Amino acid sequence: MDSYLELTATQARAALQNKEISATELTNAYLTAATATEALNNYVCMTAEKALEMAAASDKRIADGTAGPLEGLPVGVKDLFCTKGVATTACSAILKGFVPEYESSVTSQLWSDGAVMLGKLNCDEFAMGSANETSVFGAAVNPWSAQGGADLAAGGSSGGSASAVAAGSALLATGTDTGGSIRQPAAFCGVVGMKPTYGRCSRWGIVAFASSLDQAGPFTRDVADSALMFASMAGHDAKDSTSADASLPDLQAALHASVKGMKIGIPAEYVMDSMDEAITKLWQQGQDWLVEAGAELVPISLPHTRYALPAYYIIAPAEASSNLARYDGVRYGARIEAGHSLDDMYEATRAAGFGDEVQRRIMIGTYALSAGYYDAYYLKAQQVRRLIKDDFDKAFEGVDAILTPATPTAAFPLGVKQDDPITMYLNDVFTVPANLAGIPGISVPAGFSDCGLPLGLQVLSGAFREDTLYTVAACLEKQAGFSGQPPRHAAMMN
Amino acid sequence: MSVDKDTVKKIARLARLDVPEERQEQIAGELRAILSWIEELGEVDTANVEPLASVTGHSLPLRADKVTDGNKVDDILANAPEQASGFFVVPKVVE
Numbered sequence: 001m002d003s004y005l006e007l008t009a010t011q012a013r014a015a016l017q018n019k020e021i022s023a024t025e026l027t028n029a030y031l032t033a034a035t036a037t038e039a040l041n042n043y044v045c046m047t048a049e050k051a052l053e054m055a056a057a058s059d060k061r062i063a064d065g066t067a068g069p070l071e072g073l074p075v076g077v078k079d080l081f082c083t084k085g086v087a088t089t090a091c092s093a094i095l096k097g098f099v100p101e102y103e104s105s106v107t108s109q110l111w112s113d114g115a116v117m118l119g120k121l122n123c124d125e126f127a128m129g130s131a132n133e134t135s136v137f138g139a140a141v142n143p144w145s146a147q148g149g150a151d152l153a154a155g156g157s158s159g160g161s162a163s164a165v166a167a168g169s170a171l172l173a174t175g176t177d178t179g180g181s182i183r184q185p186a187a188f189c190g191v192v193g194m195k196p197t198y199g200r201c202s203r204w205g206i207v208a209f210a211s212s213l214d215q216a217g218p219f220t221r222d223v224a225d226s227a228l229m230f231a232s233m234a235g236h237d238a239k240d241s242t243s244a245d246a247s248l249p250d251l252q253a254a255l256h257a258s259v260k261g262m263k264i265g266i267p268a269e270y271v272m273d274s275m276d277e278a279i280t281k282l283w284q285q286g287q288d289w290l291v292e293a294g295a296e297l298v299p300i301s302l303p304h305t306r307y308a309l310p311a312y313y314i315i316a317p318a319e320a321s322s323n324l325a326r327y328d329g330v331r332y333g334a335r336i337e338a339g340h341s342l343d344d345m346y347e348a349t350r351a352a353g354f355g356d357e358v359q360r361r362i363m364i365g366t367y368a369l370s371a372g373y374y375d376a377y378y379l380k381a382q383q384v385r386r387l388i389k390d391d392f393d394k395a396f397e398g399v400d401a402i403l404t405p406a407t408p409t410a411a412f413p414l415g416v417k418q419d420d421p422i423t424m425y426l427n428d429v430f431t432v433p434a435n436l437a438g439i440p441g442i443s444v445p446a447g448f449s450d451c452g453l454p455l456g457l458q459v460l461s462g463a464f465r466e467d468t469l470y471t472v473a474a475c476l477e478k479q480a481g482f483s484g485q486p487p488r489h490a491a492m493m494n
Numbered sequence: 495m496s497v498d499k500d501t502v503k504k505i506a507r508l509a510r511l512d513v514p515e516e517r518q519e520q521i522a523g524e525l526r527a528i529l530s531w532i533e534e535l536g537e538v539d540t541a542n543v544e545p546l547a548s549v550t551g552h553s554l555p556l557r558a559d560k561v562t563d564g565n566k567v568d569d570i571l572a573n574a575p576e577q578a579s580g581f582f583v584v585p586k587v588v589e
Binding site: 097098099100101102198199212238241242244304306307310311313314321325328329330331332333334335337338340341342343344345346347348350351354359360362363364366367370377379380381382383384385386387389420421422437438463 | 497501502505506508509510511512513521524525527528529531532533534535536537538540543544545546547548549550554555557566569570572573574575576582584585587
């Protein structure tokens, strides 16, 4: 069965079409793999029966010649996407027992393109975290580890998605990215993670964190798979008022296009003192690779970069405090009866249902939006957001794409950064600006730290230019030749 | 302006979170640390800068005010912690 796990989605798709393998065989291999890697805690719920039903239907469509673009490919779904008839908790106690009566637009599109659902994947509670440690189900574990070392964070918030794809327990996985929640865990786990342009993928049916920043995207083994899955996830949706009515560029052509003559911006402000030396080296290496392939490097300045994180930590909690007002113990989820009044019930339910980090962010957001502080915090943060977007707009007048590190460090051990929220927030220093500006970004595994842990490079492009993003990412992937299985890959667990 | 225990009490009330007395001081400390880090934003000159609430660049689309869906009482109530006769049940609000 292990050989099934080695196929990329693009390869598996060809093997399915040529009837070398069946969707049922492929799905069984992944269900076995997911069980074998249970210790990584990347699934919060497996839907084996549903997976096999969907795989059988895929086999039939392949036989009938009506296969979709993702026909028979096994997908894990971040537990932030509502899935009809399958528990959806956002990894929070407050959504315990919630079984949606509807399917998110993005997952609907995956299923109608033939994908097979393996189960729901672990994430930080309401996607608030950078290590998957705020999940009510406990942290997802990174399948990579330093020799003899402790369990490492898979990153967050989409830690289960990154861990599952890296460990060979899902071929593809969905994620969401509000401040780096796709790109950071992808970098930590040595897989490809892409955050599309804001508005590309419908937010309808995805549990909301910060609506002006949230965007769904794919986790995959390689860049070609990323383009394949993204094409199925994207598309205009009248049910999301911020959904973009813009057609996709030719992604297949983009994968094979050359970077020759492209201008790649290198932002001065992304040089950080706290950065691992291996990451500084990899960033330089990435620049050399692109030059070898014919691109031209252009030094650029994004002067407001250092204000992106503080602005984000006003805007995201403010939107979250508003979005999470709906969890009131009345319409869905858990309810704690307390006191005598409706307010007593609300307060008890929310205090028991939300974890510490979620409560902290609700409090920050509520404070920032409260009378007397709105202008000083919320309005100020939105003004800074404008300046950050202007920085990018200006940069993209002179460059096609921007190359940065994906994260300031390699994966860190679980449990070490929990004491100080701000230390944890700093993980997202390179990823948050793209969310504030609404532009797409991709994290490509490109090298290793001194301890043998994967490191990623991030490519950013202008809004709606995912074609440019994939051209540069494919070039980096080819030049880097990143390979190697994590020590805790499913194939090693049998 | 510094966040103290009373501020925490007030915010917790606005956010409908029951924060026990013994945790209020600790939370005040956490919020102070985060807010003082955020104070960095004060260094940025934002005079005459239009706040950015949405990056889409388009105004929200309008649609005809028509009923397009409905008759889903069972679906809507399916996840209710308590329901009766087609309604959500809440603790008594009016004496």
